[in-house]
Amino acid sequence: MIISEKLERLREMKPLVHNITNVVVTNFTANGLLALGASPVMAYAKEEVEEMASISGAVVLNIGTLNKEVIESMILAGKAANQKGVPVLLDPVGAGATRFRTDMANKILEEVQIDVIRGNAAEIANLLGIDWQIKGVDAGDGKVDAAEIALQAAQKWNCAAVVTGKNDAASDGKDTYLIQNGHPMMTQVTGTGCLLTSVIGAYCAVDSNHLEAAVAALTSYGIAAELAAEKTGEVGPGSFQIQFLNELANLTSEEIAQKAIFTKQQ
Amino acid sequence: MIISEKLERLREMKPLVHNITNVVVTNFTANGLLALGASPVMAYAKEEVEEMASISGAVVLNIGTLNKEVIESMILAGKAANQKGVPVLLDPVGAGATRFRTDMANKILEEVQIDVIRGNAAEIANLLGIDWQIKGVDAGDGKVDAAEIALQAAQKWNCAAVVTGKNDAASDGKDTYLIQNGHPMMTQVTGTGCLLTSVIGAYCAVDSNHLEAAVAALTSYGIAAELAAEKTGEVGPGSFQIQFLNELANLTSEEIAQKAIFTKQQ
Amino acid sequence: MIISEKLERLREMKPLVHNITNVVVTNFTANGLLALGASPVMAYAKEEVEEMASISGAVVLNIGTLNKEVIESMILAGKAANQKGVPVLLDPVGAGATRFRTDMANKILEEVQIDVIRGNAAEIANLLGIDWQIKGVDAGDGKVDAAEIALQAAQKWNCAAVVTGKNDAASDGKDTYLIQNGHPMMTQVTGTGCLLTSVIGAYCAVDSNHLEAAVAALTSYGIAAELAAEKTGEVGPGSFQIQFLNELANLTSEEIAQKAIFTKQQ
Numbered sequence: 001m002i003i004s005e006k007l008e009r010l011r012e013m014k015p016l017v018h019n020i021t022n023v024v025v026t027n028f029t030a031n032g033l034l035a036l037g038a039s040p041v042m043a044y045a046k047e048e049v050e051e052m053a054s055i056s057g058a059v060v061l062n063i064g065t066l067n068k069e070v071i072e073s074m075i076l077a078g079k080a081a082n083q084k085g086v087p088v089l090l091d092p093v094g095a096g097a098t099r100f101r102t103d104m105a106n107k108i109l110e111e112v113q114i115d116v117i118r119g120n121a122a123e124i125a126n127l128l129g130i131d132w133q134i135k136g137v138d139a140g141d142g143k144v145d146a147a148e149i150a151l152q153a154a155q156k157w158n159c160a161a162v163v164t165g166k167n168d169a170a171s172d173g174k175d176t177y178l179i180q181n182g183h184p185m186m187t188q189v190t191g192t193g194c195l196l197t198s199v200i201g202a203y204c205a206v207d208s209n210h211l212e213a214a215v216a217a218l219t220s221y222g223i224a225a226e227l228a229a230e231k232t233g234e235v236g237p238g239s240f241q242i243q244f245l246n247e248l249a250n251l252t253s254e255e256i257a258q259k260a261i262f263t264k265q266q
Numbered sequence: 267m268i269i270s271e272k273l274e275r276l277r278e279m280k281p282l283v284h285n286i287t288n289v290v291v292t293n294f295t296a297n298g299l300l301a302l303g304a305s306p307v308m309a310y311a312k313e314e315v316e317e318m319a320s321i322s323g324a325v326v327l328n329i330g331t332l333n334k335e336v337i338e339s340m341i342l343a344g345k346a347a348n349q350k351g352v353p354v355l356l357d358p359v360g361a362g363a364t365r366f367r368t369d370m371a372n373k374i375l376e377e378v379q380i381d382v383i384r385g386n387a388a389e390i391a392n393l394l395g396i397d398w399q400i401k402g403v404d405a406g407d408g409k410v411d412a413a414e415i416a417l418q419a420a421q422k423w424n425c426a427a428v429v430t431g432k433n434d435a436a437s438d439g440k441d442t443y444l445i446q447n448g449h450p451m452m453t454q455v456t457g458t459g460c461l462l463t464s465v466i467g468a469y470c471a472v473d474s475n476h477l478e479a480a481v482a483a484l485t486s487y488g489i490a491a492e493l494a495a496e497k498t499g500e501v502g503p504g505s506f507q508i509q510f511l512n513e514l515a516n517l518t519s520e521e522i523a524q525k526a527i528f529t530k531q532q
Numbered sequence: 533m534i535i536s537e538k539l540e541r542l543r544e545m546k547p548l549v550h551n552i553t554n555v556v557v558t559n560f561t562a563n564g565l566l567a568l569g570a571s572p573v574m575a576y577a578k579e580e581v582e583e584m585a586s587i588s589g590a591v592v593l594n595i596g597t598l599n600k601e602v603i604e605s606m607i608l609a610g611k612a613a614n615q616k617g618v619p620v621l622l623d624p625v626g627a628g629a630t631r632f633r634t635d636m637a638n639k640i641l642e643e644v645q646i647d648v649i650r651g652n653a654a655e656i657a658n659l660l661g662i663d664w665q666i667k668g669v670d671a672g673d674g675k676v677d678a679a680e681i682a683l684q685a686a687q688k689w690n691c692a693a694v695v696t697g698k699n700d701a702a703s704d705g706k707d708t709y710l711i712q713n714g715h716p717m718m719t720q721v722t723g724t725g726c727l728l729t730s731v732i733g734a735y736c737a738v739d740s741n742h743l744e745a746a747v748a749a750l751t752s753y754g755i756a757a758e759l760a761a762e763k764t765g766e767v768g769p770g771s772f773q774i775q776f777l778n779e780l781a782n783l784t785s786e787e788i789a790q791k792a793i794f795t796k797q798q
Contacts (some may be wrong), residue, residue, distance in 0.1 A: 053630025246502025296722035512768025
C-alpha cells in the first residue's frame with residue numbers, strides 16, 4: 001500500500017465532503033478539511049441533504065449533538081449517497097453514553113449501508129453489544145483490544161471500521177491494520193476524532209479501497225499531530241490546535257513516506 | 267470617498283450587529299466583529315428576532331446551514347429591520363448548490379427589502395438566473411465577470427451588491443467599484459466570506475451610504491488579510507486565521523489610507 | 533479558603549460537565565474545559581438530556597441562542613440533575629435584551645433549583661427586576677454594584693450568584709466575595725463569560741461548597757487571562773484567545789496561591 005500518493009490525489013481532486021455533524025466541531029472540521037485540501041460543506045435540512053449528498057465525494061454522519069430531525073436528515077443523505085455510490089461514514093459519538101445515542105446509531109446502521117465507521121473503542125464496542133464503560137463521550141477502559149473490535153465491527157456491518165485511542169486499528173473484516181502515528185495532545189483538543197472521520201471521508205472520496213483510504217488518513221493525520229506536537233506540545237493545547245491545522249496544510253508525501261507506521265496484523 | 271475615517275466611526279459607535287448565521291462560522295463571526303470593534307449578537311428564535319433586530323445597527327442573514335425554521339426567523343427579523351430602517355444584509359451561501367438554497371434565498375429576497383447582498387460569483391449569478399456551476403459552497407468558474415454580476419444584482423434587487431472572489435466588486439446599480447485588497451489565504455479559512463458580510467453590516471450600521479460602507483469594509487478587511495498573510499502566510503492557515511483576528515483589531519486608519527486599492531469602474 | 537488545592541482536585545477527578553449551551557461558544561467551551569482538566573459533553577436532545585445530566589458532575593444551562601425546544605431540554609436536564617444532587621448552573625445570556633430571554637430565564641429559575649447563576653450585571657439585574665440597560669448581550673452601565681446584585685440574586689434564588697464585569701462578585705446570600713483577577717482582553721473574545729460559567733460548573737462538580745467553588749473558578753480563570761495577556765495582549769485578541777487556552781492547561785496551584793486576589797466583603 002503506497003499511502004503517500006493518496007494525499008496528492010486528494011489535493012488534486014479537492015473532493016466535496018458533505019458533513020452532517022455536531023455543533024461543537026463544525027468550524028474545526030471545515031478548517032481541517034480545507035487545510036488538508038478537501039472542500040467541506042455542511043448541509044442539514046431534510047429538504048436539501050439528498051441533493052447535496054448526491055453531488056458529494058463523501059458523506060460524513062456524526063451524531064455528537066444529535067436530535068430526531070438531524071437523524072432523519074442523516075438517513076435521507078445516507079440513502080441518497082448509497083444510491084449514487086458515494087461513500088458514507090458514521091461517527092457514533094457517545095454511543096453507549098445514553099440509550100438515545102445507541103438507538104440512533106443503530107437506526108442509521110440499519111437503514112443506511114455505512115462504508116466506514118469510526119469511533120473510540122467504547123463507542124464501537126457498545127454498538128457491537130460488548131460491555132464497555134463510557135464516560136460522556138470519552139472512552140473508558142475495556143478488555144477487548146482495538147484491532148479485535150475493528151474486525152468485529154467490519155464483519156458485522158460489512159464495512160471498513162476504524163477504532164481509535166491509545167492504539168488505532170482499521171479493518172475491512174478480512175485484513176486489519178494497526179497504525180501507530182498520532183500524539184496524546186490530540187485528546188486535549190475537542191473534535192480531533194470527529195475531524196479524523198471527515199478526513200477519512202475525504203480520502204474515501206478519492207480511493208475506492210476504503211481500508212487503504214482509512215490507513216492513509218490515520219497515518220497522515222497522526223503525522224500532522226506529531227509534527228504539531230514537536231513544535232507546540234510544550235506550549236499548550238491552544239497552540240497545538242492551530243499548529244495542527246498548519247501541519248495538515250503543509251504535510252508532504254515525503255513526510256508521510258518517512259514517518260508512517262502501520263503494520264498488517266497477522 | 268474617504269474610507270479610512272469610517273473604521274474610526276465604527277469603533278466609536280460599536281454598533282450591535284444581529285447575525286442569524288450558520289453553525290460553521292458563528293464563533294469566527296462573533297470574534298471577527300469584536301476584533302474590528304463592533305458588538306455581535308446571535309439570536310435565532312422567532313419569539314425574539316423581531317425585538318433583537320429592532321434594536322440592532324444591522325441585521326445579517328446567512329443561509330449557510332439553513333432550515334425552514336431559521337428562514338422564518340430571518341424573514342421576521344428582516345421585516346422588523348425594514349420597518350425600523352435598520353439595514354439588512356443577505357449572504358446566500360451555497361445558492362445554486364441545491365434547489366432548497368436557491369428557493370429560500372429567493373424567498374428572502376421577495377419578502378424582505380435587502381440592503382446589501384454579498385456572495386461569490388456563483389451564488390449571485392445563480393440567483394440572477396445566470397447559468398453558473400457551483401461545487402458545494404465554492405464558486406466554480408463562470409463567464410460573466412464580478413462587476414457585471416454585482417451591477418445586475420444591485421439593479422434587480424434595488425440594493426448594494428458585493429461579489430467576491432479573485433476579484434471583488436461592489437455596485438449600487440449605478441456606480442460600481444472594483445476592490446483589489448485581499449489575499450488567497452482567505453480561501454483556506456472557513457467563514458471568511460461570511461464574516462465579511464457581517465463586517466459590511468457593521469459598516470452599514472454607521473454609514474447610510476451602503477455602497478461606500480461596502481467598499482470600506484472590503485478594503486479594510488482585505489488589508490487585514492494582507493497584513494496577516496505577510497506575517498503568517500508561510501506558516502499555514504491555522505496561524506493565518508488567528509493573525510487575521512489580530513490584524514482586524516490592530517488595523518489603523520493610516521494603514522487603510524495607505525493600502526486601500528479600489529477604482530470606480532468607468 | 534484554600535483555593536489552590538481545588539484545581540488539583542478537579543484535574544484528578546476530571547468531572548464530566550454537561551453543557552446545554554449556545555452555538556457561538558460550543559467549541560471554545562469544550563476546549564476550555566478540556567484545557568483546564570475537565571471532561572466536557574454537549575447533549576441537547578430531550579430524549580437524552582435527563583440521562584446525560586444524571587451521570588454528570590455538573591450541568592450548565594446557557595440561553596445564548598435559545599429556542600423553545602432547547603429550553604424544554606434545559607428544564608428536563610435541570611430537574612434530573614436536581615433529583616440526583618448534580619449541581620446546575622444557569623448563564624442567562626442576554627436576559628433583558630429581549631422579553632423572550634427574560635421570560636425563558638425566569639421559567640428555568642422557577643422550574644429548576646439553580647445552584648449557581650452567573651451573568652453580567654445587566655443580565656442578573658434585569659432578572660431581579662432592577663432597571664438596567666442592556667445592549668444586545670453586553671452589559672451597559674447601571675447604578676447598583678456587582679456585589680449588591682450578587683447578594684440579592686443569591687438570596688432570591690437560594691443559590692450562589694456570580695456577577696462579572698469590571699468587578700467580579702460572588703455571593704451565597706450570606707457571604708459575598710470580591711474577586712479582582714482577570715483582564716480587559718477577555719471582553720474582546722466571544723464566550724469568555726460562557727466558558728467561565730462552565731468552569732464554575734467543573735469546580736462545583738468537585739466541591740459541594742458552591743461559593744468556594746465559584747471563587748476558585750473566578751480567580752484561576754482570571755489568573756489564566758492575566759498570564760495570557762502578559763504574553764499576547766499586545767499582539768491581539770486572536771493570539772490572546774489561543775494563549776488563554778494554553779494558560780488554562782498550564783496553570784499551577786503555586787501560581788494560583790501567588791496571584792489570587794479576593795476579599796470577603798465586610
